[in-house]
Every structure is written in structure tokens, then in C-alpha cells.
Amino acid sequence: SPAHERYGPLHPMWQEPLDIPGGDRQSPIDIVVRKSVFDPQLRPLKVQYDPRTCQQIWNNGYSFLVEYDDTTDKSTLKGGPLEDQFRLCQFHFHWGENNAWGSEHSIDRRLYPAELHLVHWNSDKYSLFEEAVIEENGLAVIAVFLKIGKRHEGLQKLVDALPDSVVEFTKFDPACLLPEKIDDYWTYAGSLTTPPLTEAVTWIVMKQHIEVSHDQVGGRYVWGISPKNENELPSCCSIDSNATTTFKAQKSSKN
Ligand SMILES: NS(=O)(=O)c1ccc(C(=O)NCCc2c[nH]cn2)cc1
Numbered sequence: 001s002p003a004h005e006r007y008g009p010l011h012p013m014w015q016e017p018l019d020i021p022g023g024d025r026q027s028p029i030d031i032v033v034r035k036s037v038f039d040p041q042l043r044p045l046k047v048q049y050d051p052r053t054c055q056q057i058w059n060n061g062y063s064f065l066v067e068y069d070d071t072t073d074k075s076t077l078k079g080g081p082l083e084d085q086f087r088l089c090q091f092h093f094h095w096g097e098n099n100a101w102g103s104e105h106s107i108d109r110r111l112y113p114a115e116l117h118l119v120h121w122n123s124d125k126y127s128l129f130e131e132a133v134i135e136e137n138g139l140a141v142i143a144v145f146l147k148i149g150k151r152h153e154g155l156q157k158l159v160d161a162l163p164d165s166v167v168e169f170t171k172f173d174p175a176c177l178l179p180e181k182i183d184d185y186w187t188y189a190g191s192l193t194t195p196p197l198t199e200a201v202t203w204i205v206m207k208q209h210i211e212v213s214h215d216q217v218g219g220r221y222v223w224g225i226s227p228k229n230e231n232e233l234p235s236c237c238s239i240d241s242n243a244t245t246t247f248k249a250q251k252s253s254k255n
């Protein structure tokens, strides 16, 4: 069943108590630049996205996802730290209530207003995302920081399409959201940053950010997770704010 039938406002992920894994590779992390080590064995990243695999955009109650058809090897990622070929299944953003924060990773403790995650799963070893998500080398996520600046034309097509639920969204090439130098990245072994927090992710964090204008960045009144006015707030938003707070509290109580 598609993700929006498994997750989303009607089945919020945070309600049941979580048995968060003990975890020695939990994400997100603060990237301490002076402690990062150059690895000459890292190869250039090979990103080959086919815009025709773009299927839909939907609001899952705490962010919005753009989902891709991952039934064949049409939109793939390989190279860099990766031994296998990975299939793009979705991308989504993390943002804050204001532009002072919002990203999940930080660079020398600096947070960005938002962070894009392009989620891929290992199609050489597994046949479904659900299988790969529980395996150590199952997922690869490219993270790109967003900074407020000039308007990002490619992003605008997405912002214009933002749904209150699920809308058909096609021919979007996510490569337009990547910075120009995709071979300048940090990589580390980590986890999903939201439940089920499984430690299955090879993170590839881009050093270069992309610029978006302030009216393009997330937050309750821009990225379509809340209606025209406050009292029409769909239930998902209330779950959204509580869940986010609860989840963050759980996570900080853990470590
Ligand atoms: N922020 S992130 O680390 O990039 C990230 C990416 C993907 C997911 C995700 O897909 N969560 C559902 C997992 C699941 C288990 N079984 C079926 N789906 C969560 C966080």
C-alpha cells in the first residue's frame, strides 16, 4: 500500500511508544568540519534521475513528500561511498517555524532554515524499500541545505503544487535541487532521522547549499501544511506540532 495509506494524519507515526534502537549511529549529527577526514577512495557521485518517474506530492502530516516510481532502475544514485546502485523513492524537506533554524544536520553547530533529503534504497541487494529500510546498507540519503537568498526557479514548481492532501505531480527533475558541485560532500553511516530511526542510512551531506527565496521556504503558511486560516487547521497539523515536540523530547531523553 502506498505510504500515504500507511502514514499521514490518520496514522500518525508518533502515537505509539517507540522502542528507539540503542543506536550508535543515530542521525542527525553536527558535522565538525575540522574533524572531517579526506577519503581518496571516495568516487564521484553518479546521479541519474528520470523526471518521468515523478508520481505524486502529498502531505504526510509532518512534512510533504514527492514520491517517485521506484519499481524499476530509472532514477538512480551510485558512486561516492556507495558500493551498490540505489533507487530514488522520495524526497522531502525539514524546516522550522522561522528561518533561524529548520535543518536537521548542522555544520559546526550552524543550522540552516531548511534541509532537503533525497531518499534512495539499495536495489542491487533488495527488491523493496520496506526490505532495505531495516538493513545496514539499505538506504542512501542525499542532504542539501537551503539558505535564504535568491528565488529558486525549480523549487517554485513544487511550491505552486503544494497540496492539502495528495496531488498528481509529474515530470519534476529533483537534480535541479542539487548544488552545482555534487562531489563536495561529507558522508557518514547514520540512521533515519524520524521513526523508525533504523540505522540503515549512508548519509551524503552536500557541502554547498542551494538558495531559495524567503517566501519559498517552509513553515505553516507556505508549504501547504496548513490551510488559508487558523481555524480550518486540519487535524494533521495539531498532531504535527505535538508529535514533533514529543518526538524531539523522546530523542533528547534517550541520549
Ligand atoms: N528524514 S530521513 O532520515 O531522510 C527519513 C527518510 C525516510 C523515512 C521513512 O521512509 N520512514 C518510514 C519508514 C518505513 C518503515 N517501513 C516502511 N516505511 C524516514 C526518515
Ligand SMILES: [Zn+2]
Pocket: 092, 093, 094, 117, 193
Ligand atoms: Zn528527512
